Amino acid sequence: MDEIRKIVEKKYAEAVRKGSCCCGSSTGGCCSAPGGKDAITSGIYGEEVLEKLPESVKNQSFGCGSPTLKAGIHPGEVVLDLGSGAGIDTFLAAERVGPAGRVFGLDMTEEMLETARKNAAEIGAGNITYIKGTIESIPLPDESVDVILSNCVINLSPDKPAVFREAFRVLRPGGRLSVSDMVFLCRVDPAIQKSLDAWAGCVAGAAFVGDLAGFLSEAGFEEVRIVPERIFRFTREELAGMFPDLPPEAAEEVSGALASASVTARRPVQPWMEGADYRIRPAEPGDLGRVEELLRECGLPVEGVGENLESFLVAEKEGKIIGSAGLEIAGESALLRSVASAACARKRRVAETLVRRAVDRAAESGARSVFLLTETAEGWFARMGFTAVSRDALPAEIRSRSALEGVCPASSTCMKLSTAVSPGGVPLVDRERIARILDFLVEIDGLKRVYRAGYLADGSRHESDAEHMWHLGMYALALSGETGFSGDVGRVLRLVLCHDLVELYAGDTYAYDEAGVENQAEREEKAARALFGKLPPDLGAFFYGAWREFEEQVTPEARFARALDHLQGFAQNVISSGKSWTENGITRKRTSLRTSFPRQYSQALAEIVETLYSLADEKGLFAPEEGS
Known part of the structure; x- marks a missing residue:
């Protein structure tokens, strides 16, 4: 060499x-x-x-x-x-x-x-x-x-x-x-x-x-x-x-x-998830200096920021402002300005999320059209749904009030996005957003081919993740009234439909695979960010939030969903004649930890578990205990 x-x-x-x-x-x-x-x-x-x-x-x-x-x-x-x-x-x-x-x-x-x-x-x-x-x-x-x-x-x-x-x-x-x-x-x-x-x-x-x-x-x-x-x-x-x-x-x-x-x-990018990696909030008076510093770092003008700071949104991570988006609202028109992201946040879809939030804010304020001026990002804003228009299209009230009109060069491209609705009252379609949602839905079809260790009831083949999540939803609907659950059943259904989506990339981890369980959290976190990052940022945050809620077990809905998850897996093994237990040498003692959650959740679930244990013992479904 x-x-x-x-x-x-x-x-x-x-x-x-x-x-x-x-x-x-x-x-x-x-x-x-x-x-x-x-x-x-x-x-x-x-x-x-x-x-x-x-x-x-x-x-x-x-x-x-x-x-x-x-x-x-x-x-x-x-x-x-x-x-x-x-x-x-x-x-x-x-x-x-x-x-x-x-x-x-x-x-x-x-x-x-x-x-x-x-x-x-x-x-x-x-x-x-x-x-x-x-x-x-x-x-x-x-x-x-x-x-x-x-x-x-x-x-x-x-x-x-x-x-x-x-x-x-x-x-x-x-x-x-x-x-x-x-x-x-x-x-x-x-x-x-x-x-x-x-x-x-x-x-x-x-x-x-x-x-x-x-x-x-x-x-x-x-x-x-x-x-x-x-x-x-x-x-x-x-x-x-x-x-x-x-x-x-x-x-x-x-x-x-x-x-x-x-x-x-x-180099692949792992989009940041709002709520998990950073948060978006309205700008406060104390943010002015940090917002202006960010804009200067990005080569953007700071004129008029102070006067319009109350209409700004900022993205914050670990106490540092990593993104901004501002509005200047005049009647039925708004000017989107100062869209910036720190170097660490670029390619993380932080700016995209800020723009969508700012546009929603403009619509809530009565603006029917959002305009912007850009020298370098016409293609990026076009993907967000903005279209190029003549600079003469800028409304007179924006021209008269905006400090940017005087500092943005004549070579800047003027762009416009309508926040209005169609004549039938239906919101206008965001084609890029719909395309990303459809791509996600096609992607998760793969869960029909991600197989778990457990079997279908007739033992003919392994159960897929998609079948498991559907079955778990039916458990929630059928048993919520029998267990004294007083929470939101709809929220439980959301959690059970999302909880195993990450296995599309992370794969199923068998409950009794001790080595696999050791790095399961790390693998699934990485998978969650990759999968939910395919969605528009707000929807990605929604799905990621549902997955995290199930994992963290803080809400009543998450605890009920987890109890049912463990119950369904145990019941599936019993009704399929313990096929996966036999294949993996699972003893009665090893199942006790998995069944402790539903047994402790409610008396009704505890009785179901004991009934299932009796059937398993009667059929001899468990492997012999070590030393017996």
């Missing part, structure tokens, strides 16, 4: 000094093309993209694609370029993140870093920091970056799994990876990977696309896409010049198998 790294570092240092390509040659090899152009690096950026950069910078590209253009970089984000070279992708990223954002360029070659710093000074890019290090050990903290770029560099690493593990570590949840690199479309002669010349020439280290996808998935990434963009073919003469140490037949395998590809992936 060290030998490969030294060869690569030497070749790239020489390339930036001489102005040659990554092969170390300005006249031939893998980078040479007719007309003196670079076969791999030419034409990857349009002139309209490069026109603001000096000629010296344009001529120092060692890339094979345009990862910056595919990353969807937004103002205020933090970007890291792995193997930043002379800096071209850092300059393009710096323009996109703006003064509120930050770009880091990481390179192991001192000559490259010096060149990049010189180029950055020449173009006046003050929001870029260059750091020395390797891409297998990134010198940045955990979860500190929104976007990672890399342009024809990861192929040079002899330990690609380590690169992707490090990338995953420093990306924030929801962060994106956008890479352009060399790949092999099929497996090639292993001799190619032993060629040091081929390593430095962006060839030997190119991974087979199937292996590359595996490295990304193993590191934890999702939404992995690898799209070949250009396939390279070389003559025998070119191959001989590129790889003099390779046998001709091995070198020839490179032609047609080597390609540049766009590689994109995302």
